[in-house]
Amino acid sequence: MNTQTSAIRFPCESCAGPMVFDTESQNLKCLYCGEEQAIDAVIEQPQEYSLNCGDEDLESLHDWGTEQQAIHCETCGGETLIPAGQTTSQCVFCGSPKVLQQNESRSIRPESIIPFQISRDEALSSFATWKKKRWFLPNTFKKQNVSSQLNSIYIPYWTYDTETYSVYSAEVGIYHYRTVTRTRVVNGKTETYTDTQRYTVWHSTRGDYNRSFDDILIPASGHYDSNLLDKLGNFNLKELHVYRPEYLSGYTSERYSVSREKGWKAAQHEADGHIKSEVRNIIGGDEIRNLNIRTSYDDVTYKHLLLPVWNANYIYKSKPYYYMVNGQTGKVSGHVPRSAIKITLFTLGCLGIAVAIALFFIYNQQ
Template identity: 60%
Template sequence: MGTDAKAALEAIQFPCASCGGTMLFDADSQQLKCQYCGRLQAIDADHALPREHALDDGKPEEADTDWGVAQQTIKCQSCGGESLIPALQTATLCPFCGSPKVLPQPAAATVKPESLIPFQVDKEDAAAAFRSWKKKRWFLPGAFKRENTSARLAGIYIPYWTYDADTSSAYTAERGDYHYRTVTRTRTVNGKTETYTEQERYTVWHRVSGDYDRFFNDVLIPASGQYDAKLLDRLGNFDLGGLLGYKPDYLSGYIAERYSVNRTQGWEEARERIDDALRADIRAEIGGDEVRSLNVDTGYFNRTFKHLLLPVWNASYSYKSKPYRFMVNGQTGLVSGNAPRSAWKIAFFVLACLAVVGAIVLWYTSTQQSPQ
């Protein structure tokens, strides 16, 4: 056997025991499936709870770089996205933006995730979810809704960090409570001056302070730099109860993105989200009708993190020569995307809203001028 032929065989990480064909992970059966004879092979899933790593231990990034399969890194020269594909596989298109300008990169140690959620939505179901999503958008051009959008779906495992932390906060603020008093006023109606009374609102302010403790579990932060953060957020929350221990079998037939946000950078974003949640919680605890001059001093303790992969179908497409992107949650089928807008539909909606407002103003004016 020649060297090239032997290397090609070694690149097939999961050969079928029946025919020797390539076995890929099948979302429907949650097993490996032969692409030639259809044979299924069960995966010995690891259901153990993912391990939490201390963020405060001062140790460097995790050193386990053994993904269980030979990998190569490719980088897109258009969008800069880096992903991992099986060794000896030839990449022709970027899985992020669809550009053909992809080049192999020098070998580099890439930290292995410890857990993942396998794909549970296959390519056909992801495409169907996008078609259904299009039909429900109000302001999309009718032609775009009707046409069969041509988009290359790529199944990608996107890297994420999750963070846990105990928090203890001390706060000060001013609480405002609304009160009402009856005031007498005058107005002119049909040339006549009349007196009337109405309720006037005023605010009484009080200084408040206190302590607030809360534990945060699994604050989920994308470790990818290739996506609009809002686009990822709109994919919805993944059910992390479906996490399984990492096995290379789940990656067969899919692409894994190499993280570009390290765990320290990820924590900074997680802390911002935690701080926002704490301020909202504390405002609710203070109560009242308004809160101003809120100052919160928070300590973070017992911080831990996990590195994991989550499944997403990614696609780029064009409409009238303009690029757009959509993604489908590979666990739930929820769609998040950018789409063209119909200018005339938006204009009609705005005019309709203005007409309704105008009608309300006209009605209110006529009632105010009616004889008493």
């Protein structure tokens, strides 16, 4: 946990020391005397906001409960939000000391949050277990204790809800079969035989389809690609808490760099994929061609979430590597060194098996 707390937002009632969020108790805990203070945690359906809300509505969503300042890393470009008055000496993404305070820190506050449930030690243990199960890692790397620079950070996400109405048209192909008579030459003699021939009968179809979408989850992080975040596994959004600034005490949150509008385009693309797949199932048939779908999106709403991630970087043989740990479940994703020898042996083994299978079929057809 990041314990840089020069700006004390939640002073301990017993000793006036800084209180930070504790993953084990899910309470605020004093760094000095260990006193705990319960957070008014509320697990309920978070409020959704219209995507077309005006500037006045947006203005009311900028209050995070405490004043924030933006920090920009000159090395990797990552941007984070920390309490005003708090200082940081390095980037939580790449560990670079080249961090600069930005003048503009206005961002839409999160509507809800999943607090950290995995501690630093648990995150390190998850990574140690994860790397031992990787096939192509060097044995020396698997066995050694990796010295990681581990930072806790809340990653921003958007979720979108919408009602959709689609009209579609397509050509559907249905397979039919018929028996045909053919000839062939065997040992110099012509003989006839029967064979089953498949052919396709096509017909046109059209229809409409209604579909509701709830919580299409889109990463709003500009630092990580969506594939890396997807490998962390799905967060359990049923455990969302209404946002409280206490959950951020002792932690850093990334400032979203994917706008609401850009996030919505990504959500539309995901929704289009679901609609296309489901419409194809409705149409049925054996083949479909010239499928055309027109979809209208209504009642589009969004919310801003913060989801917990442990971010780490480490050096192995003078090369930097990164990994992430889901702060809710402990699942790991990341980049690790590869063993060229193991990959080569595996490839040769696969080729050997393929050759053996080919020789087996050739031998049995003679």
